[in-house]
Amino acid sequence: MRWFAKPVYLRVTGVRIPHSPQRFFFVFIHMEWEYDRHKIEFSAVMDLLKELNALGADGWEIIHYQETKPKKFGDKYETIIIVKRLKPACHEYNEKSSSDS
Helix, strand or coil, rough: HHHHHCEEEECCEEECCEEEEEEEEEEEEECEEEEEEEEEECHHHHHHHHHHHHHHHCCEEEEEEEEEEECCCCCCCEEEEEEEEEEEEHHHHHHHHHHCC
């Protein structure tokens, strides 16, 4: 199941240009996020950490974590996480703008 957020516009405070006291400029940052939900079952914490590190390597950031303990001894723990990352188009734009400068 995936959720997609609406674009977020951030207003950066106006910056006064030193030679012209009447001029201000504003920067609008357009960021789009994609969200995903993962259900992970694990018996050892190291199994969970490997899975979370793999998600982190792909650019995902955890925004919610919920863990359910096993009902019987020997069963696996169950974790539900919600993650977000910038949409791929935003990654490409950020890489282009950083390589231009």
